[in-house]
Amino acid sequence: MVEVKNLVKSYGNIDAVKNISFTANVGEVLGFLGPNGAGKSTTMNIIAGYLSATSGTVTIDGYDIVDDAIEAKKRIGYLPELPPVYQDMTVKKYLNFMYELKKVTLPREEHLAEIMKLCGIDAIADRVIRNLSKGYRQRVGVAQALVGNPPVIILDEPTVGLDPKQIIEMRALIKNLGKKHAVIFSSHVLSEVSAVCDRIVVISQGQIAADEATDKIAYMKSNEMRLLLTVEGNSASVISAISAVDGVTKVRRGDRQSDEICDYSVEYKKDTDIRRGVFRALAKAGCPILQMRDAGMSLEEMFLTLTTPTYQDKGGKN
Amino acid sequence: MLAIFKKELSSYFNSTLGYIILALYLLFSGFFFWMICFNGGTNAVVNVINYMLYVVFFLVPLITMKSFAEEKRQHTDQALFTAPVGLWEIVLGKYLSALTLYVMCNMVFIFYALVLMAVTGASVAWGQLLGALFGIILLGAALLSMNLLFSSLTEHQIIAAVVGIAAGLVIMLYDSIVAAVENFINTLFGGQYEAVVIDKLSVTAHYENFISGVLSPVDFVFFLSFIAFFLFLTNRVLDRKRWA
Numbered sequence: 001m002v003e004v005k006n007l008v009k010s011y012g013n014i015d016a017v018k019n020i021s022f023t024a025n026v027g028e029v030l031g032f033l034g035p036n037g038a039g040k041s042t043t044m045n046i047i048a049g050y051l052s053a054t055s056g057t058v059t060i061d062g063y064d065i066v067d068d069a070i071e072a073k074k075r076i077g078y079l080p081e082l083p084p085v086y087q088d089m090t091v092k093k094y095l096n097f098m099y100e101l102k103k104v105t106l107p108r109e110e111h112l113a114e115i116m117k118l119c120g121i122d123a124i125a126d127r128v129i130r131n132l133s134k135g136y137r138q139r140v141g142v143a144q145a146l147v148g149n150p151p152v153i154i155l156d157e158p159t160v161g162l163d164p165k166q167i168i169e170m171r172a173l174i175k176n177l178g179k180k181h182a183v184i185f186s187s188h189v190l191s192e193v194s195a196v197c198d199r200i201v202v203i204s205q206g207q208i209a210a211d212e213a214t215d216k217i218a219y220m221k222s223n224e225m226r227l228l229l230t231v232e233g234n235s236a237s238v239i240s241a242i243s244a245v246d247g248v249t250k251v252r253r254g255d256r257q258s259d260e261i262c263d264y265s266v267e268y269k270k271d272t273d274i275r276r277g278v279f280r281a282l283a284k285a286g287c288p289i290l291q292m293r294d295a296g297m298s299l300e301e302m303f304l305t306l307t308t309p310t311y312q313d314k315g316g317k318n
Numbered sequence: 319m320l321a322i323f324k325k326e327l328s329s330y331f332n333s334t335l336g337y338i339i340l341a342l343y344l345l346f347s348g349f350f351f352w353m354i355c356f357n358g359g360t361n362a363v364v365n366v367i368n369y370m371l372y373v374v375f376f377l378v379p380l381i382t383m384k385s386f387a388e389e390k391r392q393h394t395d396q397a398l399f400t401a402p403v404g405l406w407e408i409v410l411g412k413y414l415s416a417l418t419l420y421v422m423c424n425m426v427f428i429f430y431a432l433v434l435m436a437v438t439g440a441s442v443a444w445g446q447l448l449g450a451l452f453g454i455i456l457l458g459a460a461l462l463s464m465n466l467l468f469s470s471l472t473e474h475q476i477i478a479a480v481v482g483i484a485a486g487l488v489i490m491l492y493d494s495i496v497a498a499v500e501n502f503i504n505t506l507f508g509g510q511y512e513a514v515v516i517d518k519l520s521v522t523a524h525y526e527n528f529i530s531g532v533l534s535p536v537d538f539v540f541f542l543s544f545i546a547f548f549l550f551l552t553n554r555v556l557d558r559k560r561w562a
Binding site for chain 1: 396
């Protein structure tokens with residue numbers, strides 16, 4: 001549905017977006033993840049046709065966003081970083097304006113009522129937007145994006161400024177939208193992205209650092225296979241028991257929690273699963289395992305690895 | 319385009335701006351009307367328009383100062399420019415709504431003429447009045463297009479208004495400026511040079527024909543080109559922003 005190809009956006013000598021390509025399909029929530037200033041908003045503005053790219057193309061359902069702008073824009077609902085709401089209008093008036101602006105042909109009353117209900121703003125339909133809280137304004141912004149029921153929905157940080165309850169509602173809404181639309185949604189909140197998205201595109205310094213299914217992404221960058229254990233028993237016998245397990249390459253003792261209880265870090269070969277072996281070996285040695293977890297990178301660690309430039313990169317830039 | 323036109327027009331009257339502009343227009347024109355027609359004891363409503371021509375230069379920038387500047391400041395331009403409408407629809411929608419407000423202001427002169435007829439029983443030269451009305455509307459329409467451009471160039475409505483008023487002053491004093499430059503060059507080089515082409519660009523010279531009741535196609539084409547030129551520039555400025 002959305003096809004982004006070799007997108008580049010330069011401001012003078014600065015490249016805000018460097019050669020980004022990805023696709024988003026109907027029935028999919030695509031998470032756009034990256035630290036502040038990574039080029040998320042710029043990319044989204046280009047996809048929505050607000051900015052133009054220095055080079056590269058964006059096509060929506062086969063329509064180019066520059067050459068067939070009107071046809072392409074008909075298929076996009078866009079919530080920019082700040083909701084584009086008119087302060088002096090009531091919610092209802094504003095949505096009616098957006099309805100007319102987008103030249104929607106769906107039955108007006110029903111369509112707008114449905115959207116307002118979906119976004120939870122039907123109770124404030126007659127209030128002036130100026131007097132609404134940030135959370136409600138954000139929801140009005142989302143409602144505006146849904147007017148006309150476009151197949152592609154682009155939401156730039158839709159949960160910023162919402163309270164925890166609203167965040168949960170917003171996530172549910174986005175997930176729900178993902179069933180029938182192609183949703184591209186940006187955030188720098190990792191837990192949110194992993195909770196809502198089917199696929200994550202990580203963007204860092206204007207480039208795509210990863211484009212993977214959500215459940216795979218956490219493991220893709222971890223070369224290190226490590227198991228963290230808390231075991232009760234004499235450390236020498238624990239170490240020797242673990243070392244004997246097939247696939248284990250290195251055992252290190254960590255912090256001692258008490259005389260008998262100690263943390264261990266076990267490294268093992270890639271593509272092996274040593275958990276059962278470790279369990280049996282320690283059972284045999286009479287050392288109970290109090291805790292065992294895989295140290296495969298958490299989403300946070302993955303994010304940092306992907307988005308923190310290495311020293312070499314820094315040296316090269318200066 | 320209709321959606322934007324409607325929204326703009328209603329936003330003039332949802333905020334205080336529309337009322338302030340109308341009130342200022344009534345205040346100034348009412349004052350001149352009283353001075354000329356009642357105090358002065360004449361039936362020349364045309365002269366009221368003559369005086370108002372100077373006020374228009376200061377009032378028109380207020381009508382358009384918000385048009386694009388405020389959209390940019392509130393980030394609502396993102397909704398406009400990502401909606402499936404062409405840039406021209408946006409520019410024309412904004413322009414026509416501003417023009418509508420301005421024409422509404424000017425309808426007051428017809429009211430004055432009717433009041434004069436009713437109160438004093440004097441006859442009013444309608445042909446001359448309508449010609450002058452046409453002139454002041456065309457002048458305003460031209461200034462509006464120029465001020466719409468200024469609004470598209472900044473995020474601050476005050477800057478748009480101040481620049482608009484300054485540019486209005488230049489237009490108002492254009493003939494004097496050209497004459498002064500002519501004079502300066504002639505004293506400097508001791509010749510008898512005369513400005514060509516440049517003096518034809520005088521806006522005031524063109525509307526004075528309307529005021530005196532002469533409807534010539536030349537003036538008409540001049541104003542229409544002026545409007546088209548500035549609307550085109552506005553369109554380009556808005557488009558350029560995307561490419562910058």
